Amino acid sequence: MTSIFPPALIFIAGALLIPLFKGKIRSVYLLTLPVIAFWVLLNVPEGTYTMFAFLDNELMLRFDKLSMIFGYIFVIITFIGIIYALHLKESKEHIAAYIYAGSALGVVFAGDLITLFVFWEMLTVSALFIIWHRQTPESKAAGFRYLLVHLFGGVCLLVGILMYYHNTGSLEFGYIGLDGLATYLILLGFAVNAAIPPLHAWLTDAYPEASVTGAVFLSAFTTKTAVYVLARSFPGTELLIVVGAIMTVFPIFYAVLENDLRRVLGYSLINQVGFMVVAIGIGIPLAINGAAAHAFAHILYKALLFMSVGAVMYRLGTAKATELGGLYKTMPLTLIFCVIGAASISAFPLFSGFVAKSLIVSAAGYQGLFIVWLILIFASAGVFHHAGIKIPFFTFFGHDSGKRPKEAPLNMLIAMGIASFLCIFIGVYPSALYSILPYPVTYVPYTADHVVGQLLLLFSAAMAFAILMIKGYYPPEQRSVNLDTDWFYRKGAPALISLISAPIAKLNSWAGQTALETMPNYLVWFGKNPLAALRIAKARFMLALPGTDFKEEIKKGMENEKNAYPGDGIKPWSIGSAVSIVLVFFLAYLVIFYF
């Protein structure tokens, strides 16, 4: 059965046709593609479809509830992101964005590991072009680092897949689970894209260097495809609970210190993906539902936050907290959208984060994981602290920067408006989201104790922020770089290489000096008068021997010899005597030959 048209190809083939269009027609075309893709998704019956045979295996597409929910949100966010980027005159970023989104769809609907790997690598490459599109030296360098880290992950994944195929004889992409080296390598490949520490630094390194519009796309796809593949192949892996819990906590501290607000968003992205990774590690249906729901909600509000900070950056050219402040005066709509995004990520009741994150926190409670539960609650308060309050506060309030930018362009406002609407819609009407989750849902998010508990948590976090701010204890915004694990390849690796290469370089230059200069020079010197040279050597040897008498005499003789060197040199011999010697040798050969 091959009557299914792969959704990935709608975007990827569609991207290649973009250069044919100009002006208004191009805008219409750009907005049509996601609509077509969404329509296709709505009409696909669930099931697995064989596309064609490849070697001894079949390349397959799989549509089930888990892949569909990711497919829906990927198409929706592409639509929103494209509206946000509609003002761009050049089509390059649109093309890269569509190939990027298409690759993400390809991963999500892949039914076998070959298809998965191909789209996985396309995802890396297309993301690279989005990062590079800003065309600053920083984005170029960050893009190369992004490429290196992801190629490492890709190689791990490929080797893992090959070993897995060798072991099991199957290329089906389904539950894998941790069992042997092959599966660890596959997990490692996935972990790079999921920004699991210590492999997370590419995210906070590269995303803030992308363009205003590019960061919106980047925030949505790479990490969430990784969440999908983890949920598909490693649910219930306890290791993921541990790393996920770490992911939810450590970025908060960085986010508090960070000055670049898009980098703050990068850290909170890792924190949010941490919730999903914990949920996948827990692995019960409630938790997997939570991971999928949270991915859905998260893509929307994270893109919304990137869009609102991006709109400020579009107007002012910077997203650094030290340069911003007081912008509410002239960008009130952007402020409102930003606050909606902030309320959603902070999981305020009636916003999308609340109905999604609750599933995960409840799953941890349901399984009796007390420490994990405490960590998740702390991380929830922390994310409100840095993403929910810090981002809007330092951008739109804080100290007045004196800047009075215009409100964001219309297309950006529309994109933010749609995302805001969806954030609130999901929060107010959670059954819409719950109905497309992988497992049936009986969960009720809005109970009195849950709402009051969550509000208390958030209000007290806000209280803490306010008191620390008024007391002047809150760390002031400072222009700075905060060390993270990317230090190891940005500073550590070059240092290590020079540590290793310095002795080797020394050895190399010494060997070269000896073999190519000192020794030939000596031979030349020796050849000028071997007899005298031997006499000097003998004198030196005698001097070196212990207990020799006449040391002074020998020394004097050697000095004389040295001064006279090379002296007359070798006296040329007559040809006759040379020929005689040669004849003697011939004679010797003859004798040897016959006996």
Add this chain to the structure above:
Amino acid sequence: MKKKESDFFDKPRNRIIMASIFLCTLVALIVADFFIPKHPYFSVEGIPVFYAIYGFVGCVMLVVIAKQMRLFLKRGEDYYD
């Protein structure tokens, strides 16, 4: 072009009103927390105002630790250039 500048949040009166609303809500929530029925996963969750205390202490700790981390992690903006 007319200047369309809002100064709503600069007026001390508005600030005081907002702060009062915030504090009143917080107090109301704390009071409510003593009376609503709970179905906790863990016993600590059943303690009234557990979330308030945990959130407040957690966030203060967060900032205190982050400030200490800055001593080790902070470098100049051109550190990697």
